Amino acid sequence: MTNPVKIVETVLRDGHQSLCATRMRTSDMLPVLEDLDKAGFYALEAWGGATFDTCLRFLNEDPWERLRTIRSHVKNTKLQMLLRGQNILGYSNYADDVVTEFVKRSVANGIDIIRVFDAFNDTRNLRTAMKATKDAGAEAQGTLVYTISPYHKDSDYVRLAHELVDMGADSICIKDMSGLLAPYACYNLVTALKKEINIPINVHSHCTSGMGAMTILKAVEAGVDRVDTALSPFAESTSHPCTESLVYTLQGTERDTGIDVNALYPIADHFKHVKEDLIKTFNLPNTSGVNPQVLSFQIPGGMLSNLRKQLAEMGVGDKYDALLKEMPIVRKDLGYPPLVTPSSQIVGSQATMNVIFGRYKMIPKEVKDIVLGKYGRTPAPISDELKEKVLKKGQEPITCRPADLIPPQMDKMRQELADKGYPNASVEDVLSYASFPEVALEFFKKNR
Ligand code: CO
Numbered sequence: 001m002t003n004p005v006k007i008v009e010t011v012l013r014d015g016h017q018s019l020c021a022t023r024m025r026t027s028d029m030l031p032v033l034e035d036l037d038k039a040g041f042y043a044l045e046a047w048g049g050a051t052f053d054t055c056l057r058f059l060n061e062d063p064w065e066r067l068r069t070i071r072s073h074v075k076n077t078k079l080q081m082l083l084r085g086q087n088i089l090g091y092s093n094y095a096d097d098v099v100t101e102f103v104k105r106s107v108a109n110g111i112d113i114i115r116v117f118d119a120f121n122d123t124r125n126l127r128t129a130m131k132a133t134k135d136a137g138a139e140a141q142g143t144l145v146y147t148i149s150p151y152h153k154d155s156d157y158v159r160l161a162h163e164l165v166d167m168g169a170d171s172i173c174i175k176d177m178s179g180l181l182a183p184y185a186c187y188n189l190v191t192a193l194k195k196e197i198n199i200p201i202n203v204h205s206h207c208t209s210g211m212g213a214m215t216i217l218k219a220v221e222a223g224v225d226r227v228d229t230a231l232s233p234f235a236e237s238t239s240h241p242c243t244e245s246l247v248y249t250l251q252g253t254e255r256d257t258g259i260d261v262n263a264l265y266p267i268a269d270h271f272k273h274v275k276e277d278l279i280k281t282f283n284l285p286n287t288s289g290v291n292p293q294v295l296s297f298q299i300p301g302g303m304l305s306n307l308r309k310q311l312a313e314m315g316v317g318d319k320y321d322a323l324l325k326e327m328p329i330v331r332k333d334l335g336y337p338p339l340v341t342p343s344s345q346i347v348g349s350q351a352t353m354n355v356i357f358g359r360y361k362m363i364p365k366e367v368k369d370i371v372l373g374k375y376g377r378t379p380a381p382i383s384d385e386l387k388e389k390v391l392k393k394g395q396e397p398i399t400c401r402p403a404d405l406i407p408p409q410m411d412k413m414r415q416e417l418a419d420k421g422y423p424n425a426s427v428e429d430v431l432s433y434a435s436f437p438e439v440a441l442e443f444f445k446k447n448r
Helices: 011-019 026-038 051-058 063-073 096-108 127-135 154-166 183-196 212-221 243-250 261-281 293-297 301-313 317-333 343-357 365-371 384-390 410-419 427-435 437-447
Strands: 006-009 043-048 078-083 113-116 139-145 171-176 201-205 226-229
Touching: 006 243, 011 026, 011 043, 011 078, 011 261, 026 063, 026 261, 043 051, 043 063, 051 063, 051 427, 051 437, 063 078, 063 427, 078 096, 096 113, 096 127, 096 410, 096 427, 113 127, 113 171, 127 139, 139 154, 154 171, 154 183, 171 183, 183 201, 183 212, 201 212, 212 226, 212 243, 226 243, 243 261, 293 301, 293 317, 301 317, 301 343, 317 343, 343 365, 365 384, 410 427, 427 437
Parallel strands: 006 043, 006 226, 043 078, 078 113, 113 139, 139 171, 171 201, 201 226
Antiparallel strands: none
């Protein structure tokens, strides 16, 4: 009996987010949407993450319109999106009514699967989004954000997975955003999860450190149900393993994907031209190659180059090595958060301030908020030194679910938009405004 691996194709979202600064336009997708639909993928990841922001900010596109367009051409394959839990697509927590409405409208406009994650793996931050997803009739995929620390053993992930199952997750994703998940570690983790968890497991890994394809293959050997890959032009480097190569690898085995690799080549050819055009049009750096150093520093690849650039711009380029040593210290002091948006930026800016001004001489608001519990539970306790610096005398961090303290926001957003001249804004426009206020207003000025 065969047990086909299901493929989640990411070319419409993470593929170009990883390699082309999320600049792919709807018009670049249109010519091959029907072919993608026919190829036999389990799902197309098509929305969420940075695509929403980039549509409005740089492409003068309505992200909701993009979703409806994709849906109208992709009739059979599931459409998947990525959601930052209570942060939706932004960088801080929203009220429950905004999260619920966002999820509802996403499903109504065409989404079938919502992958929900929280940077700290605080499952309380996933609860509202997961419930709304299920209420809307879509698949709620709970996420284990992968990182390496003394507080992230396989048993910790299995415990987290049980929490997600108890919350009603329909499937679980192991999300390895920086390519830290080593092949044998992946084999062991998937094996441990498959032993106790009875819903499908999906592995999402990146090739940043050069291990991606090996990691995915070991996931397959361990019995993983679904894997994320990208068609060749948008694969490898900081993106995912290549779809065609994996389909070919599994041909004739008991994990054969059932996809005809020959049908993928013309689609890949199309995206090859798209990529060349995007690099030229938006003057993007050509990201190729492998960066095994992320394994030592556990810092996302894109972030290393950003930090180096920022330091150079501030005239302290010589602090780069000190910064690389400071990052793990700050991460430890903050309770070992996985480094993913927004925690990666927060740890990065604190570490930068430390090497320039002295350790914790300056503390950004976001770091204070983490210490105050406003982002949720950190994986490990926060260091006493940092707590002493941030908490005022007698002040205690909050221990409840952070969003419990945020009153409803939808009516306020609707009113704000009306005051700015858009009294009849659609719910989708209100949600765009709630997510990225200034950017959305600029977009409305040009398009409404
Ligand atoms: Co990713």
